[in-house]
Amino acid sequence: MNTTRTTLAILMLTLASATALADEVKVAVAANFTAPMKAIAEAFTQDTGHTTEIAYGSTGKFYAQIKNGAPFQVLLAADDITPAKLDSEGMTVPDSRFTYAIGTLVLWSAKAGFIDDQATVLTSGDFNKLAIANPKLAPYGVAAMETLEKLGLTKIVEPKLVLGENIAQTLQFASTGAAELGFVALSQVIKDGKITEGSGWIVPAEMYQPIRQNAVILSAGKDNAAATALMDYLKGDKSREIILSYGYKI
Amino acid sequence: MGFSNADLQAIGLTLRLASLVTLILLLIGTPIAWWLARTTSRWKGSVGAVVALPLVLPPSVIGFYLLIAMGPNGPVGQFTQSLGLGILPFTYWGLVVASVFYSMPFVVQPIQNAIEALGERPLEVAATLRAGPWDRFFTVVVPLARPGFLSAAILGFAHTVGEFGVVLMIGGNIPGVTRVVSVQIYDHVEAMEYAQAHWLAGSMVIFSFLVLLTLYTINPNQRRF
Structure with missing residues (x-):
């Protein structure tokens, strides 16, 4: 009896910690960042155990979907305007915004x-x-x-x-x-x-305004450890190397 | 608020496109429908299937293949270039050609159904009264099959107005040339201009409802689409 209970407790603890360790994060990614994101997501899962579920598309469409309840937890936008707009509308985790890449x-x-x-x-x-x-x-x-x-x-x-x-x-x-x-x-x-x-x-960089691509954690990702982990991972060396190799600047 | 000049331009373009496409479809769709309704050829099934293809294919497939076929290396593109016409993608005539293909079943099928419903009898009677083939067609078939022709014209027009995916893929979104209403709505939504999107989108809902209402009023048995 006692041993059954202990086993059960251990089992539950293991399950709980496993879910705490390995979360899934739903990410909306701008179409131009498709190729590097695939590489980054693979490395991210390998290094952290967290998994990703990624949708690729236009930033404007993601905005409409997020405003209407889409369950995305992180947005990697093609611009800096959309994340700022979502910020001011209270749809994001404050102060999570940063520039993950500058487009070429x-x-x-x-x-x-x-x-x-x-x-x-x-x-x-x-x-x-x-x-x-x-x-x-x-x-x-x-x-x-x-x-x-x-x-x-x-x-x-x-x-x-x-x-x-x-x-x-x-x-x-x-x-x-x-x-x-x-x-x-x-x-x-x-x-x-x-x-x-x-x-x-x-095109030489001085011919156009820098294309700042910003990322932000959305309200739905507030308590998701994988969302925060992904943001940190995007700032890390491995991600930077991938991002640079696709012709972006940081 | 209301329609902007760009919206009005898109509406004008859409109506011009849909009218021309409907006219062309009635001209080439009628003989096809006539043949399909009366032939006993073993090709009937294949031709009918080709005409009906756009009903089941997603616009992304049609748009993709039209873009390749009409492009500089595609068979249609080679042909138009050899005629000195350049290539069709991103032009008004490109949209016309694509729409004719895309809306074809909506015109052919109602006419075909109407002609099939006539049967042989009225034509035989007309023949015994010495009516020639053209005479029989215009004085017997057309009046008797009129609801079918009307349905065909209305559906062909409405379907061309409602086309989006194909236009998006081969049109290139050029104001006054290929930017039709459905694309303009898409742009408004993408640009987060929801008020302007509502004006156009709401008008489309009303327009489509009126079209179908007219259709069911003139032809209460039309249930095919």
């Missing part, structure tokens, strides 16, 4: 050799369409417009612009060749520190 814009084409290191093709106008992310919705779209403005090409290029709803769709337009050029996130076309397919021009 690249002019990319599916055709090898189409873009040289001066991006001559852009100024020559010798291309059918230029795909950019919708500047109304996506920070990479805003950066693309700023770059065109800086180059003095806004007026000339405007009739050739096509808009993707997010950066993933923008890449799709360019990679199918339907648009010969596209301004996308470097993280989408880089592998092991190099642009492996097609051709690209990494």
